Amino acid sequence: MQQTASKKVVNAWAMYDWANSAYNLVITTTIFPEYFAAITGDDNPATLDTVQFLGRTFRSDSLYSYSLSFAFLIVALASPLLSSIADTRGNKKHFLAFFMTMGSIACCSLYFFTSERLGLGIFCMIIACIGYWSSLVFYNSYLPEIAAPQDRDRISAKGFAFGYIGSVLLQLICFLFVLKHDWFGFADTGAGSRFSFLATGIWWFLFALVPLYRLPRYSMTLIDPNRSAVFNGYVELRKVWQQLKQLPPLRRFLGAYFFYNMGVQTVMLAATLYAKSELQIPTANLIIALVLIQLIAVPGAFAISKLSEKVGNIRALMIVVAIWIGLCVAGYLAPVGGVVYFYLLAAAIGFVMGGIQSLSRSTYAKLMPDTKDTTSFFSFFDVTEKIANVVGLFAFGYISELTGTQRNSVLALVVYFIIGLLNLFYTLRTKPKTDYPATA
Structure with a gap:
């Protein structure tokens, strides 16, 4: 029977969430989207903000969505090969270190992003996104190796909790750089924002050294040493696909995850621009709401983990996805300038945001068969997650451009969640009901 790793190893694993979540908060969610909107806009809510890029005129918020969508497409195409090579050669830690370094350097390079260097900003934003999400492939794959099945929900939630706490700490420091820029000798809020990007890259790199030092190394598992690592990687991918075809619950769960995660990730990646440009929430109130989301996400992740212990993972996910449907409708109906309404909406999103991510990861780990090829499975x-991001973000930007408002893009998210909910119900019916509270 598998034993959970020592507390030192588990905490080191969770520490990577502490390190990289600063990117997810500062660059993806708060300061960078606000900075991007400021330098690509004219501060006039009555006019449409557009920019010239690659010989075409874009809505600035749509260009932002398209850029992230392109980054996720690169990750989706590259990660299966990279992770399979990591499994066949047993060097997943090296890949984790490579992508972490690439992402953190790109964050630091955003310090040089100004209105005159739009191309540089877009390029660094894409590279940072690729580094962050590619590193998570290898980080997530450690979960079934360091945690026994009965401990995976708890340890997965612990990772997210570390991430939210660490990111909020840096976020508060960065808010001082922006809102009290004169304290630090910065000329304006823009300079304070750019220094925040530099601080985020340094934070990510330094704290990631802890898991890179303490996580265990694994021996090489080359199937045929005479074959190239790339060829073995494709062989491993084919093996995983063949196994997936024989695992209906896991395959159907991935289908459900594709759709509901499309909605979750689009909300997380586009919420700041939606609140700023569509709802016209003042910057100070937006900052308060974003911090509120992060703080509530911590107890939310543990509360939903407890819910899964009582009703099973799939049923708990069904409940959470149903809540997300209501939140998207509430977001579509949100009044312009409605600060109190936005606070309540942000609090509700924060509570279910961390929980659905943590529970999805641990549910997948539970449904996986016993295998050494954990990176290939993950x-x-x-x-699945990255292609959902590609489709979700591209659709969000395209619908906004097509209809002239982001509200219709928010309403489209309801469709994704409904399809995900139906697939979860279908997944539940593929196994005996008694299996779920104990496993998934």
């Missing part, structure tokens, strides 16, 4: 999980 690459399918990761590719």
